[in-house]
Amino acid sequence: MLEIGLLALATLATGGLIALARTHWHQRHFHKPTPRQHGLDDGTLIRKSHATIAHAGVYSFGTPAKGGESRGFAQLRLEYGDLILQDARSKQLLYFPMMAIQWVSAITLEPGDISAITLHIEREGRWHLLALRLPQMEMTVLVRVLRQAIHSARINIGNLSYKPIGPLSAYYAHQSLQGETVLDQPVELYLLPHLLVVLKGDRVQAKLDISSVR
Structure with missing residues (x-):
């Protein structure tokens, strides 16, 4: 069974505003729900x-x-x-x-x-x-x-300001028959107060609800 082995390969910058990416947004047609x-x-x-x-x-x-x-x-x-x-x-x-x-x-x-x-x-x-x-x-x-x-x-409105953690470089990992930890594909971890998101670029690989973790 795969598990996430967190290997910190990048240091987070503290303070300041989150820099957002300039990306190309392709307009699509969406079915609109009823009022x-x-x-x-x-x-x-x-x-x-x-x-x-x-x-x-x-x-x-x-x-x-x-x-x-x-x-x-x-x-x-x-x-x-x-x-x-x-x-x-x-x-x-x-x-x-x-x-x-x-x-x-x-x-x-x-x-x-x-x-x-x-x-x-x-x-x-x-x-x-x-x-x-x-x-x-x-x-x-x-x-x-x-x-x-x-x-x-x-919604974090009205609560203490929280800056998301990440993305942090990490790897999927599994344990071999010999008991050794073997690294698989690289991913990034992005931590919100209620959710751990596993990313590869901007693509979501997995999400883990951590709202009950203290």
Whole structure:
């Protein structure tokens, strides 16, 4: 049976912001779910197929391992279970299914009443990070949407800030008939508060729920 042998071959940089990778996002056509009921703060329910969250801001899209380019967006909205972002320069629409969001970072405050948040997204077997910088009032709207759609265990908003650990170089390993540990293919380990993700580049090889580990 394979097990993960953790061999630390890289040293983590401490402090600072997470650098996100500049990657090529290929727009695809997705089947849109039917409109859902969305709760409001006053306890009422309204039927919403779409809602505008922010009219402008900055985003970057990448992986845990590679840094990326900050770009402006012209609109961020919710539509049939997707976050949809329009790149300000190319006008391309980028779709991020809410069900694909695996973890939401704590909010950090920046000068000029700007808030920053990072969404960890697993989609089609790949792990990506979407970082957003919005005016604080519009961040409040985004947080409300995220709380309605994502399990509270995957949301770090309102808790102490946590910086994910990794990716750390590691190997799959197995034990030979002679009892020796034999290294297999190299992988990377990426640690979140509730989840250990095994990556090969941006491709997810395995996930281990560690929410009960203390």
